[in-house]
Amino acid sequence: MKKVIVVGGGPAGLMAAEVLSAAGVEVHLYDAMPSVGRKFLLAGKGGLNLTHAEPIDIFASRYGARRTQIEALLQGFDATQVRAWAKGLGVDTFVGSSGRVFPADMKAAPLLRAWLHRLRSAGVQFSMRHRWIGWADDGALKFSTPAGEVQAQADAVVLALGGGSWARLGSNGAWVPWLQARGVAVAPLLPANCGFDAQGGWSEHFAIRFAGQPFKSVAIEFTNSQGVGFRRKGEFVATVTGVEGSLIYAASNLLRDEIVGQGQATFRLDLLPDMTPEQVLAEVTHPRGSRSLSSHLKSRLHIDGIKAALLHERLSKEQINDPAALAAAIKALPITLVAARPLDEAISSAGGVLFEVMDAHLMLEQLPGVFCAGEMLDWEAPTGGYLLTACFASGHQAGAGVLAYLGGK
Ligand SMILES: Cc1cc2nc3c(=O)[nH]c(=O)nc-3n(C[C@H](O)[C@H](O)[C@H](O)COP(=O)(O)OP(=O)(O)OC[C@H]3O[C@@H](n4cnc5c(N)ncnc54)[C@H](O)[C@@H]3O)c2cc1C
Secondary structure (H helix, E strand, O other), rough: OEEEEOOOOHHHHHHHHHHHHOOOEEEEEEEOOOOOOOHHHHHOOOOOOOOOOOOOHHHHHHOHHHHHHHHHHHHHOOOHHHHHHHHHHHEOOOOOEOOOOEEEEOOOHHHHHHHHHEEEEEOOOEOOOOEEEEEEOOOOEEEEOOOOEEOOOOOOEEEOOOOOHHHHHHHOHHHHHHHHOOOOOOEEEEOOOOOOOEEOOOHEEEEEEEEHHEEEEEEEEEOOOOOEEEEEEEEEEOOOOOOEEEHHHHHHHHHHHHHHHHHEEEEEOOOOOOOOOHHHHHHOOOOOOOHHHHHHHHHHHHHOOHHHHHHHHHHHHHHHOOOOHHHHHHHHHEEEEEEEHHHHOEEEEEEEEEEHEEEOOEEEEEOEEEEEHHEEEEEOOOOHHHHHHHHHHHHHHHHHHHHHEEEEE
16 A cells, blocks of 8 residues: 655645545645644634635636636636535535635534544544654655654655744744755745735824724725736725735735835725715715814715724825815825735735646656645635635645556556
8 A cells, every 4th residue: 555645734735635545545644733724723713715606717817827727726626526525524505695605604613523534534644743844865754743853754745734824823834945955946935815014004093093993895996016906895904003804805916016016005995985086075065064074074975983084094184174185085095005914914825836846736846756735835816715725626636646646656
């Protein structure tokens, strides 16, 4: 019987282990943490958006520059198969109003429990608290464990070490230099689906009063220096130093790359996306009698709370008192961002092992018999279930690739 080592027990590594164990291969799965699937469980706190129900063409477009590579992986394991896989573990899924797919109970723990039970029954052996630290001279994998260093050999290896966000859950990106030292090209890990720091920060008053509060029913518009544009309605949250949340995450790759290239990125915030500029101007200039400007904005335009505070935060007294300037700011308030928040705080990582140094089965050209899967590969995607789906699909592909490799040995 052939023996395969999988390093990393996130969704990608577990999926590779599933494919391999189902084919009768002896699978040893090592993970640095005391238990597997910690980020998957954390994703469950947000409802566990497993995948998305939109047509495959639109789905594949979410992977941007890596569409071709991820589309090839999805041919082996797509959104429909993600749902069938969950169902096979006794967990029904449903399509939410936005097309996002969730487990019926919106939890990760029952799914992970059933999955681990199935993997153990199929013979997968789990070694926890084994942090892979590179290769020994004879090609064995070296692990640091509470009992000291141990080494292990196998006929093939799947590395599914995750990206570099939320290091306390296990993936810390420490593998990057070890693969680079072996001649494997790795794009630097960068924050994806991340928050940003606003230029000059917020005033103390704004930060204390409004950090954590949402901007609801707003839109943001951003065009980068190459003319690529983004406009979408949604909501986001003020933080102590800037902004984060779903609408910001959706634009975060463009904003991040613009900051890397230009030092800053300015988006325009539309506080009333359902009104035209003319309607807003008409309401702002509507006679207000003895009413204060604040109560006028609140009663005519429903602008109060964090939206009103932001206008005061970013506009001068003169602009606030100039109806044309105020109306223009309500429709397109410039917010300049100067830094992405650190990778550790991000939902996911961009960067990783380049597809160009792997074959179609995700085997490293420099290291025959070593396959890579999951977020450690060089792709990124917005939230919406695209992250987990690509992790499952790449784990599936790596597992199938190992089988083909072992079959040809
Ligand atoms: C707050 C949050 C919410 C999210 N919600 C969603 C969501 O709803 N939908 C979605 O699609 N995606 C979501 N994601 C993203 C998704 O969870 C990740 O993309 C996915 O878990 C990555 O899978 P992976 O297997 O590649 O890596 P990981 O899940 O990070 O697993 C990697 C594993 O490798 C282990 N490891 C790392 N280095 C070593 C080493 N040297 N030796 C041994 N073991 C090692 C780690 O301990 C870990 O167990 C969310 C992420 C976060 C942070």
